[in-house]
Amino acid sequence: EVQLLESGGDLEQPGGSLRLSCAASGFTFSTYAMTWVRQAPGKGLEWVSTISSSADSTYFADSVKGRFTISRDNPKNTLYLQMNSLRAEDTAVYYCAKDYYRNDGSWSLDVWGQGTTVTVSS
Amino acid sequence: EIVLTQSPGTLSLSPGERATLSCRASQSVSSSYLAWYQQKPGQAPRLLIYGASSRASGIPDRFSGSGSGTDFTLTISRLEPEDFAVYYCQHYGWSPRYIFGQGTKLEIK
Numbered sequence: 030e031v032q033l034l035e036s037g038g039d040l041e042q043p044g045g046s047l048r049l050s051c052a053a054s055g056f057t058f059s060t061y062a063m064t065w066v067r068q069a070p071g072k073g074l075e076w077v078s079t080i081s082s083s084a085d086s087t088y089f090a091d092s093v094k095g096r097f098t099i100s101r102d103n104p105k106n107t108l109y110l111q112m113n114s115l116r117a118e119d120t121a122v123y124y125c126a127k128d129y130y131r132n133d134g135s136w137s138l139d140v141w142g143q144g145t146t147v148t149v150s151s
Numbered sequence: 152e153i154v155l156t157q158s159p160g161t162l163s164l165s166p167g168e169r170a171t172l173s174c175r176a177s178q179s180v181s182s183s184y185l186a187w188y189q190q191k192p193g194q195a196p197r198l199l200i201y202g203a204s205s206r207a208s209g210i211p212d213r214f215s216g217s218g219s220g221t222d223f224t225l226t227i228s229r230l231e232p233e234d235f236a237v238y239y240c241q242h243y244g245w246s247p248r249y250i251f252g253q254g255t256k257l258e259i260k
Contacts, residue, residue, distance in 0.1 A: 066249070074196065074239055076248060076250065076251065088247070090247055135201045135205070136184055137186040137201040137202075137207075138186075138249070139201070141198075
């Protein structure tokens, strides 16, 4: 069964740091790009960051650029999101998702984890 | 930057009825990069439609997607009780990589 399991969410003070993890199973992790998407309480979905399969390319939303880092450990089938200089507006459920590129040229996020909650508050 | 605008914000229908959800892009986009997701309360989003019109694995055939250019539609032919949820359209691009619409809440009338 294809599965993504996030962890690491917590209550953190403004200016603090957290590292989220996403453990993948049931597919060849090293061959897929991976993405983090967040959802603030009562709000819609917001793309945060994407990393290529080999980790040679990373992409960030303007709202987190310079504060967040995305990385992956392919032998361990694990995706990470290092979150520094946290702000109240980073409070959200953070989902990891698997990017899927098909031969027809389409891109989507076909597998999602259950999410981990980050709360930034003093 | 492309903006996706979904309408209506809330759609109130009864089981058995047909639902039509709209997603409009601020500029023409490739159909290959347009997807739809369903999200129920307390759950992660689930991929419904990719490439504007292809159903993802395990998605019932009452769900269909259509459109091109700037106007895309998700249609649910006959609503089942489990279909009441929030629906998001999404575009894949270069930067930002993924853009989501603000969502349409489909509620029971």
